[in-house]
Amino acid sequence: MRIDLNADLGEEITDDAGLLAVVTSANVACGYHAGNEEVMRAVCDGAAERGVAVGAQVSYADRENFGRVALDVPADVLRAQVADQVGVLRTIARAAGVDVSYVKPHGALYHRTMDDADQAAAVLDGSGDLPVLGMPGLLLEAAAAAGRRVVLEGFPDRGYGPDGRLLPRDRPGAVLDDSAEIAARAVELARGVESVCVHGDGPGAVAHAVACRRALESAGFELAAFTLDPPCG
Numbered sequence: 432m433r434i435d436l437n438a439d440l441g442e443e444i445t446d447d448a449g450l451l452a453v454v455t456s457a458n459v460a461c462g463y464h465a466g467n468e469e470v471m472r473a474v475c476d477g478a479a480e481r482g483v484a485v486g487a488q489v490s491y492a493d494r495e496n497f498g499r500v501a502l503d504v505p506a507d508v509l510r511a512q513v514a515d516q517v518g519v520l521r522t523i524a525r526a527a528g529v530d531v532s533y534v535k536p537h538g539a540l541y542h543r544t545m546d547d548a549d550q551a552a553a554v555l556d557g558s559g560d561l562p563v564l565g566m567p568g569l570l571l572e573a574a575a576a577a578g579r580r581v582v583l584e585g586f587p588d589r590g591y592g593p594d595g596r597l598l599p600r601d602r603p604g605a606v607l608d609d610s611a612e613i614a615a616r617a618v619e620l621a622r623g624v625e626s627v628c629v630h631g632d633g634p635g636a637v638a639h640a641v642a643c644r645r646a647l648e649s650a651g652f653e654l655a656a657f658t659l660d661p662p663c664g
Contacts (some may be wrong), residue, residue, distance in 0.1 A: 432494055432495060432621075432651055432652045433574075433653045433654075433655050434621045434624075434625070434626070434627060434647055434652045434654060434655075435455050435456050435484075435582075435626035435627070435642060435654075435655065435657040436453070436454045436455050436456070436617075436627050436628075436629065436644055436647070436654055437452045437454055437455070437456035437457070437458055437486070437535075437564070437584065437626050437627070437628045437629075437639065438454045438456075438457065438458065438628065438629045438630070438631040438636065438640055439455075439458045439460065439461055439537070439628075439630060439631040439632060440457045440458065440460070440474050440486060440631055441459045441460040441461075441465070441470045441471055441473075441474045441488075442460045442464075442466060442631060442632055443466060443470055444465070444631070444632045444633075445475065445601065445631050445632060445633070445636045445637065446636070446637050447470075447477065447546055447631075448477060449535040449636075449637035450631055450636060450637055450640055451474070451478060451481050451483055452481065453637065453640040453641055453644050454483060454629070454644075455483060455654050455655055455656040456483065456484040456485075456486060456533075456565040456626065456656045456657065456658070457474060457478050457485055457486065457562075457627075458486045458487075458537075458564075459471055459474050459475070459478075459485055459486065459487065459494050459631075460488050460490070460537070461487055461488060461490070461516035461517070461518055461519060461520050462516065462519065463489070463490040463492045463493070463494070463498065463499070463512065464490035464491065464493060464497050464498025464499075464537055464538060465494065465497060466535060468519065468523060471519070471520055471523045471524075472523050472527065474542065475520075475523050475524045475526075475527035475529060475642050476527045477556035478527070478529055479528045479529045481528045483656070484529075484532050484533070484656035484657075484658045484659075485520070485530070485531055485532060486530040486531065486532060486535050486564060487516055487517045487520045487523050487531050487533075487534045487535070487558070487561070488516065488519040488535050488536070488537045489508075489512075489516045489535075489536055489537065489554065489557070489558070490491070490516070490536065490538060490540055491504060491512075491515045491538070491539060491540050492504075492512055492535040493539075497538065497572040497632075498537050498538035498539060498540065499539050500539055500601075501539040501540075501542070501543050502539070502545040502578065502591075502629040503640060504550070504553075505604070506549045506550065506552065506553040507553075507651035509550060509553035509554070509557070510553040510554075510556045510557040510623050511557065511576075512557070513553065513554050513556075513557025513558055514557040514558070514661050516557075516626065516642040517531060517534060517557065517559070517561070519560050530644055531561065532561070532562070532656075532658045533561050533562040533582065533657075533658065534554070534558040534561045534562070534563055534564070535563070535564040535565060536554055536565065536570070540554070541565065541566075542596075542597075543571040544565075544568065544569065545565075545566060545567075545568025545569060545570060546568060546569060546571070546598075547569065548569050551568075551569045551573050552558060552573060553623060554570060555570070555573055555574055555577065555579070558578065560579055561579070562579060562580035562581070562582055562658070563579060563580070563581050563582065564582045564584055564626060564657075565581075565582075565583075565584065566583065566584065566591050566596070566597075567583065567595070571583075572608060582625045582626055582657050583623075583625055583626070584624055584625070584626040584627065584628050585617075585620030585621075585623065585624040585626075585627055585628070586620075586627075586628050586630070587607075587613045587614070587616035587617040587619075587620055587627060587628075587629065587639075588606065588607045588608075588613045588616075588629055588630055588633075588639055589605060589607065589630070590602070590606070590607065591606050604661045606633075608633070608635055610635065610638050610639050610641075610642040611642065613629070613639050613642060613643060614639075614643050614645065614646035614647075616628075617629075617646055618646050618647060618650045621647055621650070621652055625657045626657050627643060627647070630641055638642075638643065
């Protein structure tokens, strides 16, 4: 059994070095909701040193709200913004000796593209042929239809609603902070997804990631980036 452990890095909030010592894939903020070229460079250097896969975490251009407010961005504008984010990170990553190996939307864009075909298409068009990491929805459906690899992920530190979607952050039980509970949920989720995501924007991010990794390994999972696996099907 193999499972990927991913986290959001480069957001200038938590301990990127600490997370890079634990995760197998790093979703790197590309400057639109957080981060900058200096931070991206540090994360990519650390990822190269530790053999961690680098993914572009693309977002709405909304640093004020940390990319967590849905914006009605015209498809052509969003496409160009996604292409810009991927391009900047790719240049930095290649200088560090790695490459951008997948794309994952952030925050409001992540959830919007699950239901909005136009915005999903803009993200896909702006990110070339990169594999797409996310939850079930229009973005992954469109990516699969275009012949791109899709990778399902689960969130052990977030609560789910009856519809299988993440609970809004202002709902009770939406954000979990007990490492033992998060770790147990990671093992449960790992049986149905290819990647488990631990959010990197909280004070307990590294502790949660460490607990998840230990629990997954104890359950018999091999921790490795999904980019090392051949596409399913």
